[in-house]
Amino acid sequence: MFRKFVSSLCAVVMLCGCGSQPASSRPDTAALAAKAVKDLGLEEKTEELEDRIVQGLFFFEEDTLESSSVYIHNDSSADIVAVFDAKDVDSCREKIDTYLQTTKLQMQNYYPDEVFKVDNAVVEDNGSLIVLIVCDDLQAAKKEADTLLGK
Protein backbone atom coordinates (compact mmCIF):
# COMPACT_ATOMS: atom_id res chain seq x y z
CA MET A 1 0.00 0.00 0.00
CA PHE A 2 2.77 2.36 1.12
CA ARG A 3 4.78 1.41 -2.00
CA LYS A 4 1.83 2.23 -4.22
CA PHE A 5 1.40 5.55 -2.46
CA VAL A 6 5.07 6.45 -2.93
CA SER A 7 4.92 5.51 -6.63
CA SER A 8 1.83 7.65 -7.13
CA LEU A 9 3.45 10.51 -5.27
CA CYS A 10 6.56 10.26 -7.45
CA ALA A 11 4.46 10.29 -10.58
CA VAL A 12 2.53 13.34 -9.41
CA VAL A 13 5.75 15.16 -8.44
CA MET A 14 7.28 14.33 -11.81
CA LEU A 15 4.23 15.58 -13.63
CA CYS A 16 4.25 18.77 -11.57
CA GLY A 17 7.91 19.19 -12.40
CA CYS A 18 7.14 18.92 -16.05
CA GLY A 19 4.24 21.25 -15.71
CA SER A 20 6.31 23.99 -14.14
CA GLN A 21 8.83 24.09 -17.00
CA PRO A 22 7.34 22.64 -20.15
CA ALA A 23 9.30 23.04 -23.36
CA SER A 24 6.68 25.41 -24.71
CA SER A 25 7.06 27.81 -21.78
CA ARG A 26 10.05 29.55 -23.35
CA PRO A 27 9.08 32.93 -24.71
CA ASP A 28 8.65 33.23 -28.45
CA THR A 29 11.35 35.81 -29.16
CA ALA A 30 10.51 35.96 -32.86
CA ALA A 31 6.88 36.82 -32.19
CA LEU A 32 7.78 39.35 -29.51
CA ALA A 33 10.35 41.14 -31.67
CA ALA A 34 7.97 41.17 -34.64
CA LYS A 35 5.27 42.69 -32.46
CA ALA A 36 7.62 45.41 -31.23
CA VAL A 37 8.74 46.24 -34.76
CA LYS A 38 5.13 46.55 -35.84
CA ASP A 39 4.06 48.55 -32.80
CA LEU A 40 6.95 50.98 -33.26
CA GLY A 41 6.28 51.34 -36.98
CA LEU A 42 9.74 50.08 -37.97
CA GLU A 43 8.72 47.45 -40.53
CA GLU A 44 10.15 49.36 -43.46
CA LYS A 45 13.27 50.58 -41.67
CA THR A 46 14.42 47.25 -40.27
CA GLU A 47 15.07 43.69 -41.35
CA GLU A 48 15.29 40.51 -39.33
CA LEU A 49 18.77 39.03 -39.03
CA GLU A 50 19.79 35.41 -39.31
CA ASP A 51 21.19 33.89 -36.11
CA ARG A 52 24.74 33.68 -37.47
CA ILE A 53 24.64 37.39 -38.30
CA VAL A 54 23.40 38.15 -34.79
CA GLN A 55 26.39 36.23 -33.48
CA GLY A 56 28.70 38.21 -35.75
CA LEU A 57 27.38 41.48 -34.37
CA PHE A 58 27.10 40.69 -30.67
CA PHE A 59 29.71 37.95 -30.11
CA PHE A 60 27.70 36.11 -27.48
CA GLU A 61 29.53 33.42 -25.58
CA GLU A 62 28.36 29.87 -26.14
CA ASP A 63 25.34 28.95 -24.03
CA THR A 64 24.40 32.57 -23.43
CA LEU A 65 21.11 32.39 -25.31
CA GLU A 66 18.13 30.12 -25.62
CA SER A 67 16.88 32.08 -28.61
CA SER A 68 16.88 35.56 -30.05
CA SER A 69 15.29 37.69 -32.68
CA VAL A 70 16.94 40.85 -33.96
CA TYR A 71 15.65 43.42 -36.40
CA ILE A 72 18.24 45.95 -37.53
CA HIS A 73 18.15 49.14 -39.57
CA ASN A 74 18.39 48.92 -43.34
CA ASP A 75 19.30 52.58 -43.58
CA SER A 76 21.92 54.86 -42.08
CA SER A 77 20.39 54.91 -38.62
CA ALA A 78 21.21 53.00 -35.45
CA ASP A 79 17.71 51.56 -35.12
CA ILE A 80 17.45 48.08 -33.69
CA VAL A 81 14.81 45.96 -32.01
CA ALA A 82 16.05 42.82 -30.34
CA VAL A 83 14.59 40.25 -27.97
CA PHE A 84 16.91 37.78 -26.29
CA ASP A 85 15.86 34.79 -24.22
CA ALA A 86 19.01 34.53 -22.15
CA LYS A 87 20.46 31.64 -20.20
CA ASP A 88 23.03 34.04 -18.80
CA VAL A 89 21.47 37.48 -18.47
CA ASP A 90 24.61 39.22 -17.18
CA SER A 91 26.78 37.98 -20.02
CA CYS A 92 24.10 38.84 -22.55
CA ARG A 93 23.68 42.37 -21.19
CA GLU A 94 27.45 42.83 -21.21
CA LYS A 95 27.57 41.98 -24.92
CA ILE A 96 24.67 44.30 -25.62
CA ASP A 97 26.52 47.12 -23.82
CA THR A 98 29.63 46.46 -25.92
CA TYR A 99 27.52 46.50 -29.07
CA LEU A 100 26.01 49.83 -28.07
CA GLN A 101 29.41 51.35 -27.25
CA THR A 102 30.79 50.27 -30.61
CA THR A 103 27.71 51.52 -32.41
CA LYS A 104 28.01 54.85 -30.64
CA LEU A 105 31.64 55.25 -31.75
CA GLN A 106 30.63 54.45 -35.32
CA MET A 107 27.77 56.91 -35.22
CA GLN A 108 29.96 59.64 -33.74
CA ASN A 109 32.14 59.36 -36.81
CA TYR A 110 29.51 59.05 -39.50
CA TYR A 111 26.01 59.87 -38.25
CA PRO A 112 26.29 62.03 -35.12
CA ASP A 113 22.55 62.66 -35.05
CA GLU A 114 22.11 59.01 -34.10
CA VAL A 115 24.31 59.19 -31.00
CA PHE A 116 21.52 60.51 -28.80
CA LYS A 117 19.37 57.53 -29.69
CA VAL A 118 22.16 55.08 -28.90
CA ASP A 119 22.88 56.84 -25.62
CA ASN A 120 19.23 56.40 -24.71
CA ALA A 121 18.86 52.82 -25.88
CA VAL A 122 16.25 50.86 -24.00
CA VAL A 123 17.78 47.74 -22.46
CA GLU A 124 15.52 45.99 -19.99
CA ASP A 125 15.09 42.48 -18.68
CA ASN A 126 12.82 40.46 -16.46
CA GLY A 127 15.41 37.99 -15.27
CA SER A 128 15.61 35.94 -18.44
CA LEU A 129 14.13 37.91 -21.30
CA ILE A 130 16.09 40.96 -22.48
CA VAL A 131 14.73 43.63 -24.76
CA LEU A 132 16.95 46.07 -26.66
CA ILE A 133 15.41 48.92 -28.62
CA VAL A 134 17.06 51.88 -30.34
CA CYS A 135 14.67 54.10 -32.25
CA ASP A 136 13.48 57.68 -32.59
CA ASP A 137 10.53 57.42 -30.21
CA LEU A 138 12.19 56.76 -26.87
CA GLN A 139 8.97 56.83 -24.84
CA ALA A 140 7.25 54.37 -27.13
CA ALA A 141 10.33 52.14 -26.99
CA LYS A 142 10.29 52.09 -23.19
CA LYS A 143 6.58 51.34 -23.11
CA GLU A 144 6.98 48.56 -25.68
CA ALA A 145 9.82 46.97 -23.72
CA ASP A 146 7.70 47.01 -20.54
CA THR A 147 4.82 45.40 -22.39
CA LEU A 148 7.02 42.66 -23.86
CA LEU A 149 8.48 41.93 -20.45
CA GLY A 150 5.07 41.87 -18.77
CA LYS A 151 5.84 44.76 -16.48
Add this chain to the structure above:
Amino acid sequence: MKKMMTILLVLGLSCGCSSAAETEQSADNEAEYSCRYIDSYDYDNPAPYSDPVDDSYYDDVLFAGDSRMGSVALYGRHDNAHVEFVTSLNLMMIDIMPIDDLSREPYVEGAGKSEETRTLMDVIYENERNNIYLLFGINEIRNPSFDAFAAKFQEILDVILEKNPHASVYIILAYHPDYISGLPEPALTIQLVDLNEHLITLARNNHVYYLDLDNGLDDEDNTIRNEYVADGLHFTPTGTHALEDYFATHVIRREDYVQKVCQ
Protein backbone atom coordinates in the same frame (compact mmCIF):
# COMPACT_ATOMS: atom_id res chain seq x y z
CA MET B 1 60.98 28.09 -44.96
CA LYS B 2 58.90 30.56 -46.96
CA LYS B 3 60.60 29.44 -50.14
CA MET B 4 59.86 25.85 -49.31
CA MET B 5 56.21 26.70 -48.67
CA THR B 6 56.07 28.45 -52.03
CA ILE B 7 57.58 25.45 -53.80
CA LEU B 8 55.14 23.16 -52.02
CA LEU B 9 52.29 25.45 -52.98
CA VAL B 10 53.33 25.47 -56.62
CA LEU B 11 53.69 21.68 -56.58
CA GLY B 12 50.32 21.37 -54.92
CA LEU B 13 48.79 23.67 -57.44
CA SER B 14 50.29 21.84 -60.35
CA CYS B 15 48.94 18.56 -58.97
CA GLY B 16 45.56 20.20 -58.46
CA CYS B 17 45.64 21.67 -61.92
CA SER B 18 46.54 18.40 -63.54
CA SER B 19 43.42 16.70 -62.31
CA ALA B 20 41.20 19.28 -63.89
CA ALA B 21 43.60 20.40 -66.51
CA GLU B 22 42.65 21.05 -70.01
CA THR B 23 43.72 18.10 -72.06
CA GLU B 24 44.60 18.49 -75.67
CA GLN B 25 45.03 15.67 -78.03
CA SER B 26 46.61 15.79 -81.37
CA ALA B 27 44.85 13.68 -83.93
CA ASP B 28 47.78 13.86 -86.26
CA ASN B 29 50.41 12.62 -83.85
CA GLU B 30 50.47 9.23 -82.33
CA ALA B 31 51.79 10.65 -79.13
CA GLU B 32 49.26 12.11 -76.74
CA TYR B 33 50.06 15.38 -75.02
CA SER B 34 48.65 16.17 -71.66
CA CYS B 35 48.58 19.88 -70.93
CA ARG B 36 48.09 21.71 -67.70
CA TYR B 37 48.25 25.24 -66.40
CA ILE B 38 50.80 26.08 -63.74
CA ASP B 39 50.17 29.17 -61.70
CA SER B 40 53.40 30.44 -60.21
CA TYR B 41 51.88 33.47 -58.51
CA ASP B 42 52.75 33.65 -54.81
CA TYR B 43 49.40 34.13 -53.07
CA ASP B 44 51.19 34.43 -49.73
CA ASN B 45 52.53 37.83 -50.69
CA PRO B 46 50.94 41.12 -51.64
CA ALA B 47 50.59 42.05 -55.30
CA PRO B 48 54.02 43.29 -56.43
CA TYR B 49 54.79 46.43 -58.40
CA SER B 50 53.78 46.24 -62.04
CA ASP B 51 53.93 48.49 -65.05
CA PRO B 52 51.06 50.95 -64.79
CA VAL B 53 47.79 50.22 -66.53
CA ASP B 54 46.09 52.86 -68.63
CA ASP B 55 42.63 54.33 -68.19
CA SER B 56 40.93 51.64 -70.28
CA TYR B 57 41.71 49.12 -67.52
CA TYR B 58 39.02 50.77 -65.41
CA ASP B 59 36.33 49.87 -67.96
CA ASP B 60 36.52 46.46 -66.35
CA VAL B 61 36.92 47.45 -62.69
CA LEU B 62 34.55 47.32 -59.76
CA PHE B 63 35.61 49.04 -56.53
CA ALA B 64 33.46 47.97 -53.58
CA GLY B 65 33.94 48.79 -49.94
CA ASP B 66 33.15 50.80 -46.88
CA SER B 67 33.44 54.57 -46.50
CA ARG B 68 37.17 54.45 -47.30
CA MET B 69 36.16 53.48 -50.82
CA GLY B 70 33.91 56.51 -50.83
CA SER B 71 36.99 58.64 -51.47
CA VAL B 72 37.43 56.90 -54.82
CA ALA B 73 33.81 57.71 -55.66
CA LEU B 74 34.32 61.32 -54.61
CA TYR B 75 37.78 62.15 -55.91
CA GLY B 76 38.70 59.33 -58.28
CA ARG B 77 39.95 60.20 -61.75
CA HIS B 78 38.53 57.20 -63.58
CA ASP B 79 34.91 57.83 -64.42
CA ASN B 80 34.74 54.52 -66.23
CA ALA B 81 35.35 52.58 -63.01
CA HIS B 82 32.30 51.28 -61.18
CA VAL B 83 32.58 52.42 -57.56
CA GLU B 84 30.11 51.48 -54.83
CA PHE B 85 30.42 51.88 -51.09
CA VAL B 86 28.47 51.87 -47.87
CA THR B 87 29.36 54.30 -45.13
CA SER B 88 29.65 52.66 -41.71
CA LEU B 89 29.27 49.25 -43.32
CA ASN B 90 29.48 46.25 -41.07
CA LEU B 91 30.19 43.33 -43.39
CA MET B 92 27.65 41.19 -41.57
CA MET B 93 25.05 43.57 -42.97
CA ILE B 94 26.32 43.84 -46.53
CA ASP B 95 23.04 42.47 -47.85
CA ILE B 96 20.95 44.80 -45.70
CA MET B 97 22.57 48.23 -45.68
CA PRO B 98 21.87 50.31 -48.79
CA ILE B 99 24.75 51.58 -50.89
CA ASP B 100 25.63 55.23 -50.59
CA ASP B 101 24.62 57.31 -53.49
CA LEU B 102 26.20 60.73 -53.51
CA SER B 103 23.21 62.10 -55.37
CA ARG B 104 20.54 60.23 -53.43
CA GLU B 105 17.92 61.93 -51.31
CA PRO B 106 17.88 60.99 -47.63
CA TYR B 107 15.62 58.16 -46.47
CA VAL B 108 11.95 59.11 -46.36
CA GLU B 109 9.76 57.40 -43.80
CA GLY B 110 7.07 55.33 -45.49
CA ALA B 111 8.76 55.41 -48.85
CA GLY B 112 9.19 51.63 -48.81
CA LYS B 113 11.88 49.56 -50.47
CA SER B 114 12.94 50.75 -53.86
CA GLU B 115 15.93 51.09 -56.09
CA GLU B 116 17.30 53.33 -53.37
CA THR B 117 17.74 50.37 -51.08
CA ARG B 118 20.07 48.38 -53.34
CA THR B 119 22.81 46.82 -51.31
CA LEU B 120 26.46 46.17 -52.07
CA MET B 121 25.59 42.49 -52.30
CA ASP B 122 23.09 43.31 -55.04
CA VAL B 123 25.89 45.12 -56.87
CA ILE B 124 28.20 42.12 -56.48
CA TYR B 125 25.53 39.73 -57.74
CA GLU B 126 24.93 41.90 -60.79
CA ASN B 127 28.58 42.71 -61.49
CA GLU B 128 29.95 41.78 -64.88
CA ARG B 129 33.38 43.35 -64.44
CA ASN B 130 36.46 41.18 -64.19
CA ASN B 131 38.73 43.19 -61.90
CA ILE B 132 37.18 43.50 -58.47
CA TYR B 133 38.68 45.45 -55.58
CA LEU B 134 37.26 44.85 -52.11
CA LEU B 135 37.95 47.09 -49.10
CA PHE B 136 36.19 45.96 -45.92
CA GLY B 137 36.91 45.65 -42.24
CA ILE B 138 37.62 49.01 -40.66
CA ASN B 139 34.18 49.24 -39.07
CA GLU B 140 34.74 45.84 -37.49
CA ILE B 141 38.16 46.79 -36.14
CA ARG B 142 36.94 46.70 -32.52
CA ASN B 143 35.59 43.15 -32.89
CA PRO B 144 36.76 40.65 -30.28
CA SER B 145 37.18 38.17 -33.12
CA PHE B 146 37.33 38.37 -36.91
CA ASP B 147 36.14 34.81 -37.51
CA ALA B 148 32.55 35.76 -38.31
CA PHE B 149 33.80 38.63 -40.48
CA ALA B 150 36.05 36.25 -42.40
CA ALA B 151 33.24 33.74 -42.84
CA LYS B 152 31.03 36.46 -44.29
CA PHE B 153 33.86 37.66 -46.54
CA GLN B 154 34.26 34.08 -47.75
CA GLU B 155 30.58 34.01 -48.71
CA ILE B 156 31.12 37.13 -50.81
CA LEU B 157 34.16 35.60 -52.52
CA ASP B 158 32.15 32.45 -53.18
CA VAL B 159 29.50 34.50 -54.95
CA ILE B 160 32.08 36.37 -57.02
CA LEU B 161 34.14 33.32 -57.97
CA GLU B 162 31.17 31.09 -58.66
CA LYS B 163 29.82 33.64 -61.06
CA ASN B 164 33.18 34.39 -62.65
CA PRO B 165 35.96 31.91 -61.76
CA HIS B 166 38.42 33.95 -63.84
CA ALA B 167 37.77 37.25 -62.07
CA SER B 168 40.84 39.01 -60.72
CA VAL B 169 39.87 39.79 -57.15
CA TYR B 170 42.00 42.11 -55.05
CA ILE B 171 41.44 42.13 -51.31
CA ILE B 172 42.74 45.41 -49.95
CA LEU B 173 44.27 45.05 -46.51
CA ALA B 174 43.30 47.57 -43.86
CA TYR B 175 45.89 50.32 -43.97
CA HIS B 176 47.07 51.75 -40.68
CA PRO B 177 45.09 54.92 -39.93
CA ASP B 178 46.47 57.64 -37.71
CA TYR B 179 43.87 56.79 -35.11
CA ILE B 180 40.50 55.18 -34.56
CA SER B 181 38.25 56.58 -31.87
CA GLY B 182 37.94 54.37 -28.84
CA LEU B 183 40.84 52.16 -29.90
CA PRO B 184 44.16 53.60 -28.72
CA GLU B 185 47.52 52.08 -29.52
CA PRO B 186 48.75 49.40 -29.16
CA ALA B 187 45.26 47.89 -29.37
CA LEU B 188 44.70 49.43 -32.80
CA THR B 189 47.84 47.83 -34.23
CA ILE B 190 47.02 44.47 -32.66
CA GLN B 191 43.54 44.54 -34.15
CA LEU B 192 44.82 45.61 -37.57
CA VAL B 193 47.35 42.78 -37.62
CA ASP B 194 44.65 40.28 -36.66
CA LEU B 195 42.22 41.62 -39.26
CA ASN B 196 44.86 41.62 -42.00
CA GLU B 197 45.97 38.09 -41.15
CA HIS B 198 42.40 36.98 -41.72
CA LEU B 199 42.30 38.87 -45.03
CA ILE B 200 45.59 37.34 -46.18
CA THR B 201 44.31 33.88 -45.28
CA LEU B 202 41.21 34.53 -47.36
CA ALA B 203 43.35 35.61 -50.29
CA ARG B 204 45.59 32.57 -50.00
CA ASN B 205 42.74 30.09 -49.60
CA ASN B 206 40.81 31.47 -52.54
CA HIS B 207 43.76 32.16 -54.83
CA VAL B 208 42.91 35.83 -55.07
CA TYR B 209 45.31 38.74 -54.75
CA TYR B 210 45.80 41.16 -51.92
CA LEU B 211 47.12 44.70 -51.77
CA ASP B 212 49.15 46.02 -48.87
CA LEU B 213 48.74 49.79 -48.98
CA ASP B 214 50.90 50.25 -45.88
CA ASN B 215 53.77 49.19 -48.08
CA GLY B 216 53.72 52.31 -50.19
CA LEU B 217 51.38 54.90 -48.72
CA ASP B 218 52.73 55.09 -45.16
CA ASP B 219 54.99 57.63 -43.54
CA GLU B 220 57.89 57.01 -41.17
CA ASP B 221 55.42 56.29 -38.34
CA ASN B 222 54.06 53.35 -40.33
CA THR B 223 50.66 54.99 -40.54
CA ILE B 224 49.02 56.39 -43.63
CA ARG B 225 50.69 59.65 -44.68
CA ASN B 226 49.09 62.67 -43.06
CA GLU B 227 48.61 64.49 -46.35
CA TYR B 228 46.69 61.50 -47.72
CA VAL B 229 43.93 61.47 -45.11
CA ALA B 230 41.60 64.18 -43.90
CA ASP B 231 40.61 62.68 -40.58
CA GLY B 232 43.31 60.11 -40.08
CA LEU B 233 41.34 57.52 -42.04
CA HIS B 234 39.51 58.78 -45.14
CA PHE B 235 41.48 59.81 -48.20
CA THR B 236 41.81 63.39 -49.35
CA PRO B 237 41.86 64.12 -53.10
CA THR B 238 45.67 63.88 -52.97
CA GLY B 239 45.45 60.63 -51.03
CA THR B 240 42.88 59.22 -53.42
CA HIS B 241 45.13 59.94 -56.38
CA ALA B 242 48.03 58.26 -54.61
CA LEU B 243 45.75 55.31 -53.91
CA GLU B 244 44.75 55.14 -57.57
CA ASP B 245 48.39 55.25 -58.60
CA TYR B 246 49.03 52.37 -56.23
CA PHE B 247 46.21 50.36 -57.80
CA ALA B 248 47.46 51.15 -61.30
CA THR B 249 50.93 49.88 -60.51
CA HIS B 250 49.94 46.71 -58.65
CA VAL B 251 47.94 44.87 -61.27
CA ILE B 252 48.47 41.18 -61.75
CA ARG B 253 48.65 40.14 -65.36
CA ARG B 254 47.75 36.49 -65.25
CA GLU B 255 49.75 35.70 -68.36
CA ASP B 256 52.91 36.63 -66.43
CA TYR B 257 52.29 33.86 -63.92
CA VAL B 258 50.16 31.18 -65.53
CA GLN B 259 51.90 28.94 -68.01
CA LYS B 260 50.54 26.14 -70.10
CA VAL B 261 52.80 23.10 -69.92
CA CYS B 262 52.33 20.16 -72.21
CA GLN B 263 54.09 16.86 -71.79
